[in-house]
Amino acid sequence: MQCDWIKCKKSKDVIVVFGGWAVGFAPLAHLEGFFDILFVSDFREINADLPNLAEYETKTLIALSFGVAAYAHWQTAHEDPFTRKIAINGTVTPVDRQTGIAPVIMQKTIDNLDIDSLQVFLMRCFGEKQPKLEADIDALKTELITVQQRGEAPQVAFDKVIISDKDRIFSSANLNRAYEGQRVTVVQGPHIPFSAWSRWEEILHVA
Secondary structure, three states: OEEEEEOOOOEEEEEEEEOOOOOOOOHHHHOOOOOOOEEEOOOOOOOOOOOOOOOOOOEEEEOOOOHHHHHHHHHHHOOOOEEEEEEEEEOOOOOOOOEOOOHHHHHHHHHHHHHHHHHHHHHHHHHOOOOOOOOOHHHHHHHHHHHHHHHHOOOOOOOOEEEEEEOEEEEEEHHHHHHOOOOOEOOOOOOOOHHHHHHHEEEEEEO
16 A cells, blocks of 8 residues: 655545545546645555544545545544545445446456556546556456455445446446445546536535
């Protein structure tokens, strides 16, 4: 588990992003706002402590895609430091035919992963063709296998759940099934929906 301070200017509020697989922080880099930003990635292991967040007035978690299950597993061994928690296009059952990614699709992704198939994945994430990504395929494959083997995470009480209506990674139907009975906001867009927003506050306050 890797923790990177994207912005650390001693703001009074912090946002911690548990990111998705392979895409990194780039899709969120354009977002502006008066927050310190900590980005958490690489979920081959999830035992590391977060930096001390006690000095911040509000501490917001944004968990994206596989970051939802990663955070839920992480929280079982750590005290919950967050004032509010938001899940975006991910579930605590990352590999599940009804409420996650179908096991057969996950296994096919692992078996066929290479630079070319990664580009197909990125196109599905963003809803359009993406620049070629230089990536450590072995590390990404190991991360997928770890997510697959780690399995279902404990439930987390998210304050807000955001689902994209054109998600081609976690299907919208599966996401809605996973959060049945909970407060859900549906937004227009693909699995990675951040191009619709220009400021962090837009995500925090989306109805």
